[in-house]
Structures are given as structure tokens and as C-alpha cells.
Amino acid sequence: MIELYHSTHSTCSQKVRLCLAEKGIAWSGHHLNLRRFDQLKPEFLAINPAGMVPVLADGGFTANESRVFTLSESRIINEYLEEAYPQVRLAPADVHARARMRLWTKFSDDVATDAVKLPSFVKNIQPELQRLAPEEVRAMVARIPDPKVRERWTRAVTAGISAADLQPAIDRLTGMVERMDKALAQGPWLAGDAYSLADIDIAPFVHRLNRVDLFYLVEARPRVKDWYARISSRPAFAAAIPPAGSEGIQPVAA
Template identity: 40%
Template sequence: MAALTLYHSEMSVCAAKVRIVLAEKNVDWTSVLLNLRGGDAQKPDYLRLNPNAVVPTIVQDGRPLIESTVICEYLDDRWPDPPLKPPHAWDRARMRLWTKQLDEGVHAAVGTLSFCIAVRHELLARSAADQARWVAGIPQTDRRERSKANLDKGVHSPYFAPAAQRCAKLFADFDAALAGAPWLAGEAFSLADVGFAPYLIRFKMFGLGLLFGRYPRVAEWAERVINRPSVQQGVSRWIGDGAAALYEKNRADGEHAFAAILAG
């Protein structure tokens, strides 16, 4: 058994970041796959590892570590070859600015869009009691309130338009950074690109083609990122037929909602 255990789920963008780094480093790991909408992350045994009731969590030598950005930096420190942090201090700072904005706004925005467009339909197919139980199990009050509104109202949730606008700004930021370098933090693929890789795939799944069309330089970079072997191994191969079909079925709703918001 590998010394490192990863608690994750197939469609978690945060868990996917960690799988990409593990693939880049060719590190062996043991998989513990959680059904998030089935409540696995809310069970007492898992909460003892990660009190936030989210994935990913890694456990090494009996010690748990949470927060995907922190985990990715730990893995790069622990297995430094090939390096995923730029060699120069300035570019490392740029890398961390990208992962900081991902953690401090982009992740929540993408989660809102993904949930409102597609994921909520899985929960709406369940009983009202199951839906209420899932919402009640979310430990953070703000996440719980946001999830309830998104579940009930979908693309008409008050959280949807600000999330779409946040992603529009993100694409403009991508374009500005890529005007001067092939990768987000400079001349080499880094943890900045790793961090956004699963989100680029998710953007395509839920209907952000409008923004890729608006920014050809971003579209070209996204294709290079998505086609990288570690991203294929850490993200694409984990997208099951059911999830792909769920997003495909509801993508047109996302496209129409985005177009209306970004036009207005």
C-alpha cells in the first residue's frame, strides 16, 4: 500500500488539482473515493480528518493534511522533481497570487455555476427530506445558505450572476498574464496552471464557450493545459459517463444564462 492516502471524489476540482500534482511527480498513492452528495464527507470518521467536510484530504504517516493549495505545495516540497514552483522568487510570488485568487473567490464562483447549472439536478431527484439533510450537513453557515439558494433557484439564484461576472473577470486576467508568457506564472508550467486546470475543463462542460471565443490566447493555453498527460490522468479520466451526461444535458441552460448576464 502506498504511504500516501488521498481522500477525494471524481468531480471535485480541488481533489483534481492534487491528482495532477501526484501524476506530475509520479507518486504512488492509495485512493479513498467519497460520494460527496451521498454524505460521505459529513460522516464522523471523515470529519475527524477534515472538519470542513470537503475533499481533498491526504494522510501520510498517519497525519492528515487539508486544503488543496496547501497540499499541492507540500507535495512539490516533498517530491521536488520535477519542480512545479518557478525558480525565481518573483515568479513564485506571481504563482501564489494566482492560487490566492483561486482560493479567495474563483473557487466559490465556479462551484456556484457548476451547482446551479448541473449538479443540483441530482439532488432535486431525491426526496425533500434527503435534500434537507444534505443542506443541514454543510458545516459553514455561509456555504449552507448559498447551497440552499442555489439548490432551490438554479440559474435564477442571486449568487449566479455575480459568479458569472467573476469568471468573466478571470478570463480577462488570464489574457493579460498570457500576453507576456506562455504560462500563468512565467516560462514554465507551474502550480498556477495546475490550480486552474480542472476549472478550465469544468468551464467547457457547463457552457463558457462564449469566453473562450472572446479570448483566443486563453483558449490556446487552455488546450495546452487540458492536453497535458498529468491533467488527462488527474482530471479527464475521472469524469464518468453519468457526470458528463448531466453537464451535457444542462449546458444549454448555462450558455443562455451566461450570455444574458454578460450582455447586460
Template identity: 30%
Template sequence: MQLSERDITTREVLDWKGIHLFHAPGSSCSQKVRIYLNIKDVEWTSHPVNLMLKENISSYYLGINPRGLVPCLIDDGAVHIESNDILVHLESRFPEPSLIPAEHNDSVSDLLRHEDNLHMALRTVTFRFMMPTDEPPKTAQDLERYANQGSGTVGGVADAARDREIAFWRNMLDGGISDEAARAAVAEFRAAFEDLEQRLAGSSYILGNQLSVLDIAWVIYVNRLALAGYPLEHLHPRLAAWAATLKSDPAFAPEMALPPPFAARVAAHQEALAQAGRSLSEVCGLTT
């Protein structure tokens, strides 16, 4: 989705030349775009956004992406948000090797939407089963800033997506993620993964025998669920094998492993959950 100039209050980016990416290391949506850029060997300028330091809700960054989300691509001064739309946009700029099979040209955005619709579920699983949340990730003051900086518009229209983001963090602040919400999120993934398991019955990749943007998008979610403790191999063996093959590819490998300091925190958190009988499998009643 390309923003209109009036959505952007940090005006300097409008003059930037070439490909620039605002992104964060552990962000699933950033990982997708970086894998794409690796595969296509695109030259790009990196603008890391530290989500832990809440740089994404600074007035500078909200002036670029009014949703306060990473990734955000600047292509010769045009600002693109939403990772799947960014992939489709990049495909028009860098068509070789093709990552959208010709027969799926018209349907690819719809197919990717299913994955994007699960993003809040992904965040729910991540915050419940991977991140120690001793303190709420965003305070009431942060949410105030979030709601009041940047243009607050996308395409010149007040942006409801930002309200949904703020509602998620407010819920975290008000009581965190309930067992019921965690189970509902995991059930959404289980249904999606069963569908992917069927698709992989007769082909190497999701859209047939050619790697596509669908594989890039879904493998990050599949990998994240496995890292959160979802019994992938047990429930969806073909999907687990497909993810392992992609993980061995040098374009994917660095994006599918947790960065070391984060890995240690996640391991300690999961150990504590397991000891309390509160792991993903236990809370969601999945056999391992």
C-alpha cells in the same frame, strides 16, 4: 492547511503511513491534486469519496475533514485540507521537477488564493449549467447532519468555512441559483480570465515559461467553464490555446475529460437548456 489533532475525530488516520488522498472523480479540487501527483509520479493510496452518495458528510469523513470537502491529504498521519495548500505542502515534500518558480516562492499562496476565492462561483456555474438538479443536492436533514458531526473546528477554532458551505446548500434548497447569481459568478470568471489572457501574452505559462501550480489550479477552472458552455475560444483565445496544450499532456488529460456516464447527463441537461434558451451564454448575455 494542516489540521490539529483535536480537529480530527476519526482518529485512525493519525496512524496512517505514506501519502493518502481522499478525493472524488469529478471534483475540481481533487483533479488539481491528482494532476500534481501524476506530474511528480508520487505513489499514493486512493480513498474515493462518493459525493453523490453524500459520503463527504458522513460522520466518518467529517471526522477527518470537518469541512466535509474533498480533497483531503494524509501525509504520514498529518491531515492537510484545502487543495491549494495541499499543492504547496506536496511541493515541499516532492520538490522535483519544481512547480513553484523560485522567484514566486513567497507570492505563490497569494496568487493561488485568487483562484480559491472563485470556488463558490465555480460551484454556482456547475450546478446551474451542468448538473440537472431535479432534486435539491442536499436535504434539510443532510444539512442538519453536516452541521452536527465531526469536531466542527479547524485549528481548534469553530470553522466559519463550514457555515458558508451549509449556507450554499441551504440556498439551493430554498430556491436554487438565480439568473442574477449565475451572471455574477460568470462575470467573476470573465474578469479573472481577462487577466490570465494578458499574462499569457508574453509567455507559455501563467508565471512565465515554466509550468507551475498556478497552471494546474487555473486550467481546471478554465476547462470547467468551457464544459459549462462559456465561450472560451471566442472571448479568450490565448487562454483556450494554453488549456488545449495542457489537455494534450498525459498528466492532465484524464482529469480534463468528463467521466462517460456524467458526460451523457451533462450533454442532455445542456441540450434542454439550449432548447429553452437558458444556456450559459444566453443567461449571461455572452456572444459566442
């Protein structure tokens, strides 16, 4: 049985849940509320010292049931699921389309993941930090493994994050939807004719534009808007990416 340590509104958790749902893989969940900083609790840091979700633990694929294969990094998790659970294929059969798919999954890691962090932080995490006493924030910041995240949290409760600070992220997200628009001029899905991990890995970041008041970037591009309408109407999308405000997502049945 697969266990997933995840958070409802984490884009990287959504990528993995969407892959699991499309493949019809049963899993049990350990939900972390990032707004309450569950990812910094010692019990989770013992599982992933980086303090990041998702983490997948697969105890059902190995020959020895006492061994559990644990994996972090959403892109790598989805690649693992594609190879370990091939009953529903999410990689194109065509070698060129597979290469295009890999370019998109790499782009989701290298560009989209980082670009969405600051707008998401301002919308979701900064208000929570500002409600805490300064000594609570200092204690929490000291537990953050990633120095970049520590710096961002510190700025949020001191100088704050300005519109000028956000602009580079908005520029990169604009570049993301422009790149999508060009790809979708060549076929219905990002890697071509087949729905694939390319679409799965990018979908949460397009969805997030809704929650950070940047969805106008999608609405201005009919091909991207149509792609989002099609992917968001899939049953797996509804199972993996719940409406804003929901907590404690339940396991997806096989």
C-alpha cells in the same frame, strides 16, 4: 504512501491529483461521490469536520511510520507536495516568477474556487437535491458544517437559483479569463516561461467552464484557448482530470 480523499469532479481534488501526476508520486485513493453526499457521512466528517475534499494523508514522509501527516486545503497540499517531494520542481527558479506563481495560486483560492461553486452547484448538485424527499434534504442540510453551503442547498430546493443569482459568478469567471489573457501575453505560462503550480491550480477551473456551459469565455480569447489546449494535452492532465461522467478514479502510478 500518500492517501488522498477526493472526488472525481471536485476542482480542488483535480488540482491535487494534477500536482501528484506531474510529480509522478504514487498514491492510493478514497473516492467520495459528492452527488451522493459521501462528504457528509460521519466517517468522513471524522477525518475533515468541514466536510470538504480533498484531504491528503502522508504516512511515508515522516521518520516514524506510525505517524500520518494529514492535510486539507488544496493550495496548501500542493505547496506541501512541492517542498516534500522536490524530485520534479513545479515552482519556477526565478524569484519574480515564483512570486507571480503565488499570486495565481492565491487567486485560485480567493476568486476562482468561490466563483465556480454556484454554476457547478446548479449543474450538478441541485438536480440531485430536487429528486429527494423534503425530509431527506432537511436531514442532509442539518449535517452541513458550512453555513454558506447550508443556505445554498436550502435555496436550491425552495426558491431555486435564478439567472440573476448566477450573474456575479459569471462576471468573476470572466474576470479570471481576462486576467489569464493578460498574463499569457507576457509568456507561455501564467507565471512566465515555466509551467508551474500557477497553471496547475487554475487548470481545473478553466476545465470546469466546459461543464457549466461557459467555455465560450475561453474560446473568445486565443491565448487562453491555446494555453488550455497545451495543458489539457499533457499526460498528467489526462490522468488527473477524467472526462465528465466517470467515477472512481484510480491511483496514479509513480
